[in-house]
Amino acid sequence: MVESNLETSNGSSSSQTSEDSTNVAEPVPLDDYCLVGWDLDTTGRKLLDEICHIAGYIPDDAFSLYIMPHGNLTKVAKRRHMIRIVTVNFYRIIKDTSSNKMLKTKSEVSALVDFLDWLENSCKKSGKKGVLLISHESYKFNPHMLIKSLFKYNLFERFSDIVKGFVDCHTFAKKKCEQTMVSFSIRTLSKVLLDKDNVEIHKASDRARLAYDIVQHLCAGDSEIGNGAASPNLEIVRTLLPFTTSVQYELKVLQDLQVLLSRQHTLKPIFASFLGAKLKSYHERRSALQLRKYLVDAYVDYDMLKTAWSKGKEALEELINDKLSGDEVEEKQKEELLKLLTDHFENPEEPKRRVPRFSRRNVRKSPSTSKSETAKVSESENIEPAASEEVPLADDIVKPIQTNTSAPVLVN
Numbered sequence: 001m002v003e004s005n006l007e008t009s010n011g012s013s014s015s016q017t018s019e020d021s022t023n024v025a026e027p028v029p030l031d032d033y034c035l036v037g038w039d040l041d042t043t044g045r046k047l048l049d050e051i052c053h054i055a056g057y058i059p060d061d062a063f064s065l066y067i068m069p070h071g072n073l074t075k076v077a078k079r080r081h082m083i084r085i086v087t088v089n090f091y092r093i094i095k096d097t098s099s100n101k102m103l104k105t106k107s108e109v110s111a112l113v114d115f116l117d118w119l120e121n122s123c124k125k126s127g128k129k130g131v132l133l134i135s136h137e138s139y140k141f142n143p144h145m146l147i148k149s150l151f152k153y154n155l156f157e158r159f160s161d162i163v164k165g166f167v168d169c170h171t172f173a174k175k176k177c178e179q180t181m182v183s184f185s186i187r188t189l190s191k192v193l194l195d196k197d198n199v200e201i202h203k204a205s206d207r208a209r210l211a212y213d214i215v216q217h218l219c220a221g222d223s224e225i226g227n228g229a230a231s232p233n234l235e236i237v238r239t240l241l242p243f244t245t246s247v248q249y250e251l252k253v254l255q256d257l258q259v260l261l262s263r264q265h266t267l268k269p270i271f272a273s274f275l276g277a278k279l280k281s282y283h284e285r286r287s288a289l290q291l292r293k294y295l296v297d298a299y300v301d302y303d304m305l306k307t308a309w310s311k312g313k314e315a316l317e318e319l320i321n322d323k324l325s326g327d328e329v330e331e332k333q334k335e336e337l338l339k340l341l342t343d344h345f346e347n348p349e350e351p352k353r354r355v356p357r358f359s360r361r362n363v364r365k366s367p368s369t370s371k372s373e374t375a376k377v378s379e380s381e382n383i384e385p386a387a388s389e390e391v392p393l394a395d396d397i398v399k400p401i402q403t404n405t406s407a408p409v410l411v412n
Helices: 075-081 108-126 142-152 156-162 169-177 186-192 204-220 232-243 247-266 268-276 282-297 302-311 313-323 331-346 371-381 394-398
Strands: 034-042 051-058 061-067 083-088 091-096 101-103 131-135 163-168 244-246
Touching: 034 075, 034 108, 034 142, 034 204, 034 232, 051 108, 051 142, 051 204, 061 108, 061 204, 075 083, 108 131, 108 142, 108 156, 131 142, 131 204, 131 232, 142 156, 142 247, 156 163, 156 247, 163 169, 163 232, 163 247, 169 186, 169 204, 169 232, 186 204, 204 232, 232 244, 244 247, 247 282, 268 282, 268 302, 268 331, 282 331, 302 313, 302 331, 313 331
Parallel strands: 034 131, 131 163
Antiparallel strands: 034 051, 051 061, 083 091, 091 101, 163 244
């Protein structure tokens, strides 16, 4: 999950979160800002994942730096970014799969400090009063990942002093070209607007440059900017302001998302069997996800359901009917949800018993040891529990194992 300094409340108090905080964006004041294209490559598409490449672009300069993450990339991220992590002589390196070359990396905190230094220098050289970051993504994810990482190293205040907002290039292009285009991906926009075929978009540096060029191309066709305005950059900023969100607004969105995820995590005992088991069909999994979404959007967590069930089944039905009273939820879905909750509380799943696994490398046969003696040793040391014996619970396995001093010891 996101670091604790970003968490505003836990799942039990999440119902007090304002529902409208993520719907009203704080406007960015009009000023002569420096426009910078930027993008990220991450190890996945969750907040748990890490940044592995950060890039920025302006016409006079560019910034690109790879970051060595603590975890590995997912299969989808490997194919999307065409990089992978390999281990050579106990050292982890990032290798480009297209060229098979090793890439120079830094730690996350060093890369973020270098990125902030580059933004400050770019702003000073241009003589502007702040920076607007331009990125192209249909689902806004990069600002939240960047803010999460900045909070981790206490760099958010410095970042907020430099950057004044995030520009959504995808929404801006969709608004400008909705009558002439159907697809608004960065590859399609580059082909139609910039006349560039077969562009490479697997790197964050390439996507940052294309996002900047797309915005400049769309703003260049504006009549007010093209008729010799006194400050063309100021007019471009004025055009982009309706599609710009402030840094503080994105922080609020991230905090609300944290509360939502914590509330969703409390419902894991109910929906874990539907989401984690491979035996469930696609339709069952999709239905379970939809039912969980209804509960999360209605600010219902596991403690509320458990409290209602302790008062009786009628209290649980009253809670579901009260919280899911909108037109979005059908009566059939309410019945399915009530049946699922009733089955869960009436027949709670017992904790799964786990068979301890011991490495057989520690038990080696000596040349003079017979099979019968080895069987006695394994029997006395309880290497594998008998079928008739009760398998210990997971909590018992955590306890330190007491060695049997009376058992014979094998010597190589």
